[in-house]
Amino acid sequence: MALERIADRVVETDVLVMGGGVGGCPAAAKAAERGLNVTLIEKAKTDRSGHSGVGMDHVMDFPREGVTVLDYVKYWQGRHHLLCGEGRVVNANIGYRLGASAWWALEEMEKLGLQMKWDDGEYHWVRHGWFGAKIMLGVHWLDVKPTLAAVVRKRGVNVLERTMVVDLLTNKGKVVGATAVNTRTGEFIVIKAKAVIIATGGFARCYEPETPQFYKYKMRYHGAPGAISGDGYAAGYRAGAELVNMDIGTCWNYRMRDDITLDFGVIDHGDGIRGKWLTWKGEEIPFPTVKIYEEVERRGLDPIYCSVEHFPEDYQKRAEITIADERLISLKIGEDRGFDPRTHRYELMINKPINFAAIPGLYADETFKASLKGLYVIGDACSGLGGCGSAIMSGLLTADNMPNFVSEAGEPVVDEAQVESQKQTALAPLSVKDGTEPMELECAIRYICERYVGIFISEGKLREGLRRLGSLRRVFLPKLMAKNPHYLMRCLEVRNIMDLAELHIQACLERKESRGNYIRVDYPERDPSRDSMLTFQRMEDVKAVLEIKEVPDLKPEYAKEGK
Amino acid sequence: MPAKIDYRRCIGCKKCYDLCPMDIFTWDEEIDMPKVAYEEECWFCGICWMECPKRAIDITYPASLW
Numbered sequence: 023m024a025l026e027r028i029a030d031r032v033v034e035t036d037v038l039v040m041g042g043g044v045g046g047c048p049a050a051a052k053a054a055e056r057g058l059n060v061t062l063i064e065k066a067k068t069d070r071s072g073h074s075g076v077g078m079d080h081v082m083d084f085p086r087e088g089v090t091v092l093d094y095v096k097y098w099q100g101r102h103h104l105l106c107g108e109g110r111v112v113n114a115n116i117g118y119r120l121g122a123s124a125w126w127a128l129e130e131m132e133k134l135g136l137q138m139k140w141d142d143g144e145y146h147w148v149r150h151g152w153f154g155a156k157i158m159l160g161v162h163w164l165d166v167k168p169t170l171a172a173v174v175r176k177r178g179v180n181v182l183e184r185t186m187v188v189d190l191l192t193n194k195g196k197v198v199g200a201t202a203v204n205t206r207t208g209e210f211i212v213i214k215a216k217a218v219i220i221a222t223g224g225f226a227r228c229y230e231p232e233t234p235q236f237y238k239y240k241m242r243y244h245g246a247p248g249a250i251s252g253d254g255y256a257a258g259y260r261a262g263a264e265l266v267n268m269d270i271g272t273c274w275n276y277r278m279r280d281d282i283t284l285d286f287g288v289i290d291h292g293d294g295i296r297g298k299w300l301t302w303k304g305e306e307i308p309f310p311t312v313k314i315y316e317e318v319e320r321r322g323l324d325p326i327y328c329s330v331e332h333f334p335e336d337y338q339k340r341a342e343i344t345i346a347d348e349r350l351i352s353l354k355i356g357e358d359r360g361f362d363p364r365t366h367r368y369e370l371m372i373n374k375p376i377n378f379a380a381i382p383g384l385y386a387d388e389t390f391k392a393s394l395k396g397l398y399v400i401g402d403a404c405s406g407l408g409g410c411g412s413a414i415m416s417g418l419l420t421a422d423n424m425p426n427f428v429s430e431a432g433e434p435v436v437d438e439a440q441v442e443s444q445k446q447t448a449l450a451p452l453s454v455k456d457g458t459e460p461m462e463l464e465c466a467i468r469y470i471c472e473r474y475v476g477i478f479i480s481e482g483k484l485r486e487g488l489r490r491l492g493s494l495r496r497v498f499l500p501k502l503m504a505k506n507p508h509y510l511m512r513c514l515e516v517r518n519i520m521d522l523a524e525l526h527i528q529a530c531l532e533r534k535e536s537r538g539n540y541i542r543v544d545y546p547e548r549d550p551s552r553d554s555m556l557t558f559q560r561m562e563d564v565k566a567v568l569e570i571k572e573v574p575d576l577k578p579e580y581a582k583e584g585k
Numbered sequence: 586m587p588a589k590i591d592y593r594r595c596i597g598c599k600k601c602y603d604l605c606p607m608d609i610f611t612w613d614e615e616i617d618m619p620k621v622a623y624e625e626e627c628w629f630c631g632i633c634w635m636e637c638p639k640r641a642i643d644i645t646y647p648a649s650l651w
Contacts, residue, residue: 066605349630508623
């Protein structure tokens with residue numbers, strides 16, 4: 023067959039899971055348990071990859087203590103209100119599905135071998151700031167990834183590590199697999215699949231890391247792993263799936279100047295005690311949204327700080343434990359610098375949309391089906407999902423439903439010309455000499471987003487940014503060079519970053535209003551006609567299509583059941 | 586600098602080379618030891634540091650992050 027002549031290897035599978043993080047692993051394991059042939063592609067090594075590769079200290083999304091599933095739906099919308107203003111910004115039905123399935127998922131997590139209980143053998147429920155109820159589980163999950171990776175292997179999943187997806191394969195509007203390259207050997211692989219689950223997390227590399235760094239150390243990110251270059255977003259988009267909310271991004275309110283992780287359980291969701299936000303003079307200020315930060319800066323009262331000095335000793339200890347569970351090295355870094363939260367304050371900086379996750383992402387319905395047949399999307403890659411609990415739950419739910427889909431899907435028919443063209447695109451940088459290094463181009467893209475987009479947005483700057491991005495694409499993208507397969511991975515990442523940066527700017531141009539932390543300087547008011555009206559972007563016949571459409575409200579049957 | 590290997594302690598177990606999420610290590614066949622080949626791509630996650638069975642890896646932050 024000609025496919026074998028084009029590719030170094032052809033893999034046939036029922037389900038292809040793209041990304042072996044904390045969502046992808048349970049999805050792969052569950053699909054295998056349901057009797058399917060599963061292939062998992064992971065850019066790094068499954069045992070320590072993805073957002074939870076360094077560990078995790080909490081899993082949430084459990085409706086209890088008087089919190090109903092409908093409260094849960096409101097939370098998903100409400101938390102987004104905090105960031106983005108009035109109206110719905112995500113598909114409410116996704117929040118419903120998670121809340122309604124949480125207890126099933128908890129049992130499933132235990133079956134995967136995940137330690138859900140605390141040292142005393144009991145569930146360790148942690149209070150959540152928004153609910154005031156204990157709906158989060160505190161967990162010792164330093165080794166969550168090695169545990170999940172072992173289950174995936176034990177259940178017979180075909181794991182392709184150090185392998186990066188180039189693009190999805192489609193046929194007559196249906197996803198039929200993907201092409202990929204091994205980032206150490208350069209092997210070009212074709213995977214034929216009846217269904218593809220995208221589980222690649224969010225996107226975080228079109229802005230500079232949180233502190234300025236010149237020339238070196240460009241991969242430093244705080245809220246996201248450095249590896250998250252939006253590979254799933256970009257591959258899905260290019261295949262024709264809809265991306266949503268690339269404008270409002272994830273405008274988290276602040277970021278930390280000092281990279282010493284504050285645990286989730288302390289800073290604003292403390293178990294009864296909250297951190298304090300202070301100006302440099304020690305004057306207490308409200309929760310620092312972008313607007314409050316702007317005001318503080320105008321009055322010359324910045325930098326601002328978060329302080330947990332007032333926490334009693336047992337809380338300080340508790341915080342240390344959660345840091346050890348979620349990012350052990352933070353303790354070492356703190357020690358190297360002589361930083362102790364008992365006596366020091368965390369400097370906070372105003373945020374830019376540094377990490378696209380939770381609100382932006384591939385659009386899916388509550389069965390996590392993307393807008394393209396045969397394509398599913400879970401975890402941070404899916405708009406409306408954010409964090410490790412929702413990644414695991416959406417992965418399990420999707421995989422549980424996979425046998426039904428796969429039995430109806432039919433044999434995947436792969437278009438050889440498409441494979442050939444993807445191969446050429448993927449491997450081209452290997453034969454370029456005296457070209458552009460991928461990091462040079464990536465830094466140029468980041469500079470454009472920093473200078474022309476960022477926090478305070480206006481039309482002229484967006485247009486100039488788009489123009490410059492277009493010229494980078496024309497001049498530098500074809501010149502990308504890779505000395506070896508490792509750099510080939512970086513080149514493929516830059517291609518994704520370029521596509522997504524462009525979508526980000528185009529989406530911002532179309533949102534002519536200000537909303538929450540999304541600030542258009544030239545349109546300072548909220549436009550009520552944009553309430554619940556989201557920016558959808560997709561590619562159709564190599565052309566970018568942007569549509570503003572209403573995001574669905576909760577289905578009446580769910581609204582009835584959820585009480 | 587990020588991930589620095591102390592070759593007096595390293596036993597060549599390949600954990601850092603296998604696990605690094607950013608793939609910053611290569612394997613030096615001549616000495617049968619890992620090499621930090623792409624140090625500028627380190628994101629200071631500390632996985633090599635915490636997984637190294639011989640404490641042969643140290644990580645310090647670059648000046649701009651202090």
